[in-house]
Amino acid sequence: MSPPDHELTGATVELLQAMIRTACVNDGTPSSGQEVRNAELLAAYLDVPGIELTHHEPIPGRRSVVATLTGSDPDAPAVGLLGHTDVVPVTADRWREDPFGGELIDGEVWGRGAVDMLNLTASMAVALRTLAARPRRPRGTVRFLGVADEEAGGVWGAGWLAEHAWEEVACDYVLTESGGLPLASPSGVKVVMGAAEKGIGWRRLVVHGTPGHGSVPFGADNALITAAEVVRRLDAYTPRADLNDFWQAWVRALPVDERMQAALLDPDRIEDALAALPPRLAGYSHAVTHTTFSPNVVHGGTKSNVIPDRVELELDIRTLPGVSDEDVKGMLGEALGDLADKVTVEEPPHSRPASASSVDTPMFDLLRRRAEAAHPGAEVLPWMIVGGTDAAFFRRRGVPSYGAGLFSAKASLPEYRARFHGDDERIDVESLGLSAQLWVDLADGLPDA
Ligand SMILES: [Zn+2]
Known part of the structure; x- marks a missing residue:
């Protein structure tokens, strides 16, 4: 693989710094994010001969930009580079540096979005402009999508584009976040590439009771007390583990001994084995083998002296491949047991x-070859992302979509995951150059569709 060139790296650093400083913070409310600022920045950067620019702004401020470099051969596959332009909120006083300063300190760019995912979004835009500046166009069309609202489910970004502007955004492959990270394992270095992601099935549980005077609690039908037991049962509930192919491959990469590996691959012993894993490995390992239920929000009660008759619980449910809404309903019934008739389940x-x-x-072959060239001796590990990305909107339409990128050993998988939505988010400059170079190389290296 061509080593990342200086210009590519420098341009990515600068664009990333500018994007961090716009602070397009998406707190989940429709008026937050205001990605129009990053969309304008990207459009100005990509306003060069050969690139066709359009944008969509379904509600004020939530603008996504589409930049297309048409290939020389209409039969060659079109590649979509899909990057979101929003970031999640910060707890600023926990940071060592200004989360929206975009400072370059000791070879790292600091700020919210430095790993999720303004780093990749910037590197994609830089790759597109680099391709456009060459005397010869790439054979296949390369399309960059700088999209709003990924951090709140893509409703005003990729989801909206896939529904309302499909002809404009359609591609033969889509590449987005959550891949290209190296992981040291007993069987050598692995580089993960995202090939699947869990589903999202949030539910609101309304727990019912009977109102009464707070001075007479004995024998009362208090919805809050029932809700507490509902939460406890959800926490204790474990559906049977699914030892899918991603899990099999992941276990072989885990830094644990053979006895532990065998237990993790045994349906009767996996729960105890998961509990014995170090915490930084256990969370992902549990999530990749189970549909999960996390009660995260509670609303209830009206007044200190009134026994509540209604409490609402919001559950973040993440489903494995093959798990339907009907299956989730069954699992909730199992978890709630005899309390099910006191609870109404609402589906957002x-x-x-x-x-x-x-x-x-x-495309996956090519990703594999590029990653193995950047990390000699490494093996690419297809993995399942347990959160959500915008890839889902394209996979639904039959477009092979991958979580990709290319990172240096300084951005190892455990380190990167800790910075995701965390404090002191930052990325090393070498990783920025590697990712930008990857997108350029992919545009050059694809065989015909
Ligand atoms: Zn992201």
């Missing part, structure tokens, strides 16, 4: 099934 509108792409494609 934004749920989506798990999605996966075949890794048997020319």
Whole structure:
């Protein structure tokens, strides 16, 4: 693989710094984010001969930009580089540096979005402009999508574009976040590439009781006390583990001994084995083998002297591939047991099934080759992302979509995951250059569709 060139790296650093400083913080409310600022920045950067620019702004401020470099051969596959432009909120006083300063300190760019995912979004825009500046166009079309609202489910970004502007955004492959990270393992270095992600099926549980005077609690039908037991049962509930292919591959990469590996691959012993893993490995390992239920929000009660008759619990449910809404209903019934008749389950509108792409494609082969060239001796490990990304909107339409990128050993997987939505988010300059170079090389290296 061509080493990242200086210009590519320098341009990515500068664009990333500028994008961090716009502070497009998406707190989940429709008026937050205001990604129009990053969209304008990107459009100005990509306003060069050969690139066709359009944008969509479904509600004020939530602008996404589409930049297309048409290839020389209409039969060659079109590649979509999909980057979000929003970031999650910060707890600023926990940071060592200004989260929106975009400072370059000791070879690292600091700030919210430095790993999720303004780093990749900037590197994608830089790659597109680099390709456009060459005398010869790439054979296949390369399309950059700088999208709003990924951090709140893509409703005003990729989800909106896939529904309302499909002709404009359609591609043969889509590449987005959550891949390219090296991981040291007993069997050598692995580089993960995202090939699947879990589904999202949030639910609101309304727990019912009977109102009464707070001075007479004995024998009362208090919805809050029932809700406490509902939460306890949800926490104790474990559906049977699914030892899917991603899990099998992941276990072989885990830094644990053979006895532990065998236990993790045994359906009867996996729960105890998960509990014995170090915490930094256990969370992901549990999530990749289970549909999970996390009660995260509670609203209830009206007044200190009134026994509540209604408490609402919001559950973050993440489903494995193959798990349907009907299955989730069954699992909730199992978890609640005899309390099920005191609870109404409401389904909010934004749920989506798990999605996966075949890794048997020319694009995945190419990702594999580039990653192995950057990390000699390493092996690429297709993995399942347990959160959500915008790839889901494209997989749903049959487009093979991968979580990609390319990172240096300084951004190892455990380190990177800790910075995701965390404090002191930052990325090393070498990783920025590697990712920008990857997108350029992919545009050059694809065989015909
Ligand atoms: Zn992200």
